[in-house]
Amino acid sequence: MNDTSPTPGNGGAKLRKNDLVAWADEVWKSYDGGRIGVLQGASLEVRPGQMVALWGPSGSGKSTLLHLLGGLDVPDRGDLSVCGLDPRKEADRLMLRRKHLGFVFQLHNLIPDLTVEENLHVPALAVGRPRGESAERIRELTEKVGLGHRLGHRIQDLSGGERQRTAICRALMNSPGLILADEPTGSLDEKTGETVFALLRSLAEREGIAVVLATHERRFAEACNHILRVREGRLSEV
């Protein structure tokens, strides 16, 4: 890929790679010794404040691409960069997860028997942030998403929407530049799903945080800035 070549997700405009929050170029990933090919030359670009939808059915490779971008897995081949770091390198992966990325999963992946506040402290503990400082950030974030009154409640006592909002707060704790959201509305009812989606979109629009959203729901994909259709491990712009 050239420094300025257009790729899916870029909306056709030319942009220097250094100005992108994330990019992937011809990324391949397979499992089971190459027998199960999941990604077959996937490429994308993500700009600051952009909300990019990876839209496709289950098993199409959306989550795998998010995992590669987030440094949770490494590609078989292909280049990728997130916030100027290389998720293929262990040291960069750790730095990415600590400071530049936030993850939101379909099933929230919070620690169920901890309280909302304790869960939100986890990313701050990883980077050694002082408790007072992270407590202030927690108050700020939870007020913003309407969870200020739920800080002392355990996750298991929250509704699905509250859990997902908590997960979004956790993703935002270390002020990342990119949020990777893997089917964040998948386990929620229609109305709650819309609330959670609106929250993610406001993060992109108001705070300039880029969001890559993996979803199988067309209505959410269409509400994003860019839609990349994921089918059999390949991406195509819709």
Added chain:
Amino acid sequence: MRFLRLVPTNLRRHRIRALIGVAGIAFGVAAMLTILAIVTGAIGMFERILATDSHFLVFERNVSDLFFSSVSTEQVAAVRALPQVDTAHPLLFGIVSSPGHPIITCFGVEPDDPRLAKAEWRSGSRAEFGAKPGEIFLGSRAAEFLGAQAGEEIEIGRAHFRVGGIFKTENGFEDGGVFLPLAAAQEFFHREGLSSVVAVKLRHRDQGGAFKAAVEAKYPGLIALENREFNQSYTQFRILHFTAWAVGICAFLLGGLGVANTMLLSVFSRIREIAILRVCGFSSRQVAALIFTEAASIAAAGLAIGFLIGLVVLVSLQNVPQFHGYIQVTIQPGIVVGIIGTALLTAIAGAVYPAQYASRIQPAEALRYE
């Protein structure tokens, strides 16, 4: 290290599992403390018997046990005559039995022996020791378990003796023993003219080298050891020490396996949670450090509780009349350090595999099947 704030939270969340680990270490600590305190107490008492008002012990070279040592009357006299010697007290050890009591330690001593001088006489007096033939003197505990009183006749080793007096000593071995005048003991044990050891007090302590050289030059078959040297080299003490530590460490190994099992279960049941920590920015080292610190915390709690249990057991045993003088509640610093070291080592060793396993959890793999 702020991430370690998760440790108390994790232990609180899995409190039953943590308590099982704590109990394993606590029992190990209590067992080791009790065994070592009893053994060192017993050794200490034996040491004090030998070291009463003396600096050196002279006995037969290369004997496996002091009971088999023979020092002749002539040799005792020669030792006494050495210019460095202030006092020299021969002592003959023997084992006797009486109906219902197959093993009783018997001490053959001279009337001026410092053990008799330091004893608290319940009946009779030191002046009467050896004054009349056919008399035996009892430690107060021996008198108790033999059911004997002064003036009564008792059977010891198929012979009959009259109890000439009863005295209490601080030393459990002595207090549970019977005392005979040296000559009577030699006759009784068919070891005429022989003693087991000679406890020697020097005029000046710094003359130890000259004394030792003089004894060993004149009698190559004898050895003179300073009390400290003797305690370190005496095979029986070393066997006792070794056995105590071996038994204690075995108890700890069981505790360590308990911690390993606890931590392994803890990791297996938290695979997803550990993956979440990794997603939130925890490094594999931080995850391993969490597991190690949890194990170390379990060990620390186990140590505290174990010491408490051990002390309660020891104090209780000390107050049982039958154990009087045998249990030493004073814990030596070396034992405390050894127990703490062993407990932490076993707990940390028990956490190695769980920590290794936890640090290798791949978040993508663990979170894939939502």
